[in-house]
Amino acid sequence: MEKTVEGWKQLAGGVAAPKGFYAVGVQAGIKYPDKYDVALIYSKVQAQAAGVYTKNLVKAHPLYLTQRHLDNGIAQAVVINSGNANACVGDFGDKSAEAMAEAVAKVVSIPKEDVLVASTGVIGVEMPIERVLTGISNAGEELLSQVGKDLQGQQDTPDDGAHRAALAIMTTDTVVKEYAYELPCSQGGVIKFGAMAKGSGMIHPNMGTMLGFLTTDADVPSSVLQRFLREAVEESFNMVTVDGDTSTNDMVVILANGASGVTPSGDDMVHFESMVKGICIQLAKDIARDGEGASKFMEVIVSGVKTREDARKIARSICGSSLVKAALFGEDANWGRILTAAGYSGADFNPSRVDIFLGDLVVAQGGKGVSFSEETAKKILEQKEVQIRLALNDGEESATAWGCDLTHEYVTINGSYRT
Amino acid sequence: MEKTVEGWKQLAGGVAAPKGFYAVGVQAGIKYPDKYDVALIYSKVQAQAAGVYTKNLVKAHPLYLTQRHLDNGIAQAVVINSGNANACVGDFGDKSAEAMAEAVAKVVSIPKEDVLVASTGVIGVEMPIERVLTGISNAGEELLSQVGKDLQGQQDTPDDGAHRAALAIMTTDTVVKEYAYELPCSQGGVIKFGAMAKGSGMIHPNMGTMLGFLTTDADVPSSVLQRFLREAVEESFNMVTVDGDTSTNDMVVILANGASGVTPSGDDMVHFESMVKGICIQLAKDIARDGEGASKFMEVIVSGVKTREDARKIARSICGSSLVKAALFGEDANWGRILTAAGYSGADFNPSRVDIFLGDLVVAQGGKGVSFSEETAKKILEQKEVQIRLALNDGEESATAWGCDLTHEYVTINGSYRT
Structure with missing residues (x-):
């Protein structure tokens, strides 16, 4: 990055x-x-x-x-x-x-x-x-x-x-x-x-x-x-x-x-x-990186998808999820929200094949949670720049999207912009 | 309500x-x-x-x-x-x-x-x-x-x-x-x-x-x-x-x-x-009303739309807009954000025919701003329940959606839910 x-x-x-x-x-x-x-x-x-x-x-x-x-x-x-x-x-x-x-x-x-x-x-x-x-x-x-x-x-x-x-x-x-x-x-x-x-x-x-x-x-x-x-x-x-x-x-x-x-x-x-x-x-x-009120930058890389368009949909859906963004702000390894955001993206994929990584740490495999070190996860999420990767193991296409966390500061900025 | x-x-x-x-x-x-x-x-x-x-x-x-x-x-x-x-x-x-x-x-x-x-x-x-x-x-x-x-x-x-x-x-x-x-x-x-x-x-x-x-x-x-x-x-x-x-x-x-x-x-x-x-x-x-961290309830009524589906899209898009929600929290009569959210809803309408009301106060007419009392607007937005109405003057269908404001509390709740 x-x-x-x-x-x-x-x-x-x-x-x-x-x-x-x-x-x-x-x-x-x-x-x-x-x-x-x-x-x-x-x-x-x-x-x-x-x-x-x-x-x-x-x-x-x-x-x-x-x-x-x-x-x-x-x-x-x-x-x-x-x-x-x-x-x-x-x-x-x-x-x-x-x-x-x-x-x-x-x-x-x-x-x-x-x-x-x-x-x-x-x-x-x-x-x-x-x-x-x-x-x-x-x-x-x-x-x-x-x-x-x-x-x-x-x-x-x-x-x-x-x-x-x-x-x-x-x-x-x-x-x-x-x-x-x-x-x-x-x-x-x-x-x-x-x-x-x-x-x-x-x-x-x-x-x-x-x-x-x-x-x-x-x-x-x-x-x-x-x-x-x-x-x-x-x-x-x-x-x-x-x-x-x-x-x-x-x-x-x-x-x-x-x-x-x-x-x-x-x-x-x-x-x-x-x-x-x-x-x-x-x-x-x-x-x-300069997102309003952002304290963290996220890069979401989605691979192994049937079509490029679906890969983009999934990557954008995760980056745009208020719950993923708030979890990033809270440095919470809440991969369920990541998979959920993929699920409502409108893209077609097999949820039971999805592997999810925070940085290099695998947090879910085959669509279900694996036991991982919360301490390691915390260290990854404490960084200013966090990479989330999803391997869908369902095709050849990939896409990358970028976003930021949702913070109190965002609410403050946008609660008072016009006036 | x-x-x-x-x-x-x-x-x-x-x-x-x-x-x-x-x-x-x-x-x-x-x-x-x-x-x-x-x-x-x-x-x-x-x-x-x-x-x-x-x-x-x-x-x-x-x-x-x-x-x-x-x-x-x-x-x-x-x-x-x-x-x-x-x-x-x-x-x-x-x-x-x-x-x-x-x-x-x-x-x-x-x-x-x-x-x-x-x-x-x-x-x-x-x-x-x-x-x-x-x-x-x-x-x-x-x-x-x-x-x-x-x-x-x-x-x-x-x-x-x-x-x-x-x-x-x-x-x-x-x-x-x-x-x-x-x-x-x-x-x-x-x-x-x-x-x-x-x-x-x-x-x-x-x-x-x-x-x-x-x-x-x-x-x-x-x-x-x-x-x-x-x-x-x-x-x-x-x-x-x-x-x-x-x-x-x-x-x-x-x-x-x-x-x-x-x-x-x-x-x-x-x-x-x-x-x-x-x-x-x-x-x-x-x-x-019970939206996480919500301090205000909003009802969005969209009328005069060509199809019911488009009316629903517009109403939901406004209710779901982070910027509209933050403006509601900030009690800011930012109707531009309301019209913008209608614009990206995917619905088809003529922007230059849209009238926008906060409660009974008209804030935009024919797709452009009208001069209105900021004081009256503030009084309306200070309420716990705010009604936003859009008359699209472009058809016969209507829809209503409900949502809440985006607050610091929402970020706090969702930054710490899992752990």
Whole structure:
């Protein structure tokens, strides 16, 4: 359960690490006076782009705009605000999203249709749109000045703009989620990746209040990005659950601007795909670790299942069970709750073949309890990161999901969020 | 949100109120020394019977026995223990359930196949079967002595056996759930009903750790009981959610022994059916009120939906949302979370037509927020019982679900249940 992906060279610079990308975060005072709350990502040239969105029937206003603007698979900028979800406020919400895209288009001089918009925060409250637009204008100016310095070769010390962007998308997050990597290609050249995400409550399969942004300077067409991103999301963000609620606002987008000059093929394309997935998994695990009020991280690995879909259902069901989460908090080796959560997942399996492990300790075998050392179990459960494994011995497929414990702090945070 | 069903005459005596039924509860020391933990219900004659069971793929051992014994639609006794679920312990579990049925059959001299068995408690731990069998033997002796006294007309003061039975099936319940009613029939005669239930955590649609037992002295065939019970469960126990977990052990059974001499027909049969449903709803609401750690009860009424199934999905999704539950605990009029939970329920509706009410206060209209008095909202949310209504204005169907808030106490209880 490493923090960074093994063998990959990590870079500074977050979403602005890939060539031709720039990012800033500013304080627009949307909800709090001293919080970064508007983020802007910009590519010097039009980028191939793809997105995956919340499956909630109730969608925030910017979602519709972004989906429309991504119809042609091209984007050049992304603006994100925290502090207000711009959801469920009627026409005003559509107009607000539109105004945000227009403001970006104007300040960096690109077509409005190449701007994507994302929001996160409280639902059902109108955006303080004037403050947001002022924020965008300031962000745009700063971004242009970055581009200018870059052109003049004055960009010696790395700018903290991308880091401020990653701060600006946070809500109840306690940890900034930001990465950059490079992939040296066997065909020559180097591809860079940048990424940032937010999410800590309302996280669930289907991307409850989760925003993720990936940038790369590879030259990869939108259709391929779309396929890679969809599969990556299935195995990453959709395998994280904090509280079972899925949100109105969530999206993951990827922009590939080709500025590296590398068009990956063969093995390099395979590596490209696995890096997209690996980065998404890393962000997803960060989100689970940062679950609202979480004191422990859990990884649930389910193997030996007839179908991949069933393996995913079981892994997610266990991660999402309030009783498993509370038992984890209480450091109680209550494997009965684990098997029960598998049982109501809707997946098909033979309960009498299931082996259950906490870390390396077997606690149930063939669907029934075995005698185990409660002391050893306690030591495993006392760790900050706990691995639960189920071997179903019923097929060849497997899946991994991530979650966190259910704590008093979660109740406190969510009993007082809006006001 | 009344505690008893309006217009129905309530009786004392719980499950033993209908003619020819007897019940006792004893202390067998299964988990705690001074807790009633074995309950026995007995009918002087064979009764028509029907059952509805958990949909969890992982089923406790007694479930299989009870399903088998109910194949012929006949039962004469039900034995229930708390303190141990008799689930996920392999062959020993099947043998334990078998031994419990045999012990009952022996002590009250009926065929083993007419005994139903139910258990509730910790999963994956072998039953202390010797203690349980001794308990059953004691319970049977006491029950026979009740029958004897009854025959001799010595049963002047109502026996508290049924009440002890209701106590014996409780686990983390804080309130005993026990009722009896009578239905005067227009065709002449009186039908009596008795009922008891347990459940407070792990409650969810599909009957998470919920046990319910209904008795009646009406003469109604098993096939009709089965149909009435299934429909009643759909609108009662399956509309309650405390924490989203469904259990391995749950069942609701009804026994009708015909001892009243009344075979209801016409209007009386309609009343009989609605009493079965009404009693199930009353028990279900009691369970939600008694949700583990709950400080508030919520009733969610969803109307104007295209299909009944969608209405149920939405109502259950709202009741089951951790964020809605935490907002209720925090007395925060966060209607965005309510609409969001409707949105991910899987039901089909038009979000822009939804009106949302807290009590009588409209907080959203046409899918967007309206300005409302936070003070009034606070007053509504401060109540112990809160009603949330959604008018979807999109069809003719409706549904009601019940739940409770998510509290620090829930986390405490479930962080330390097993040990």
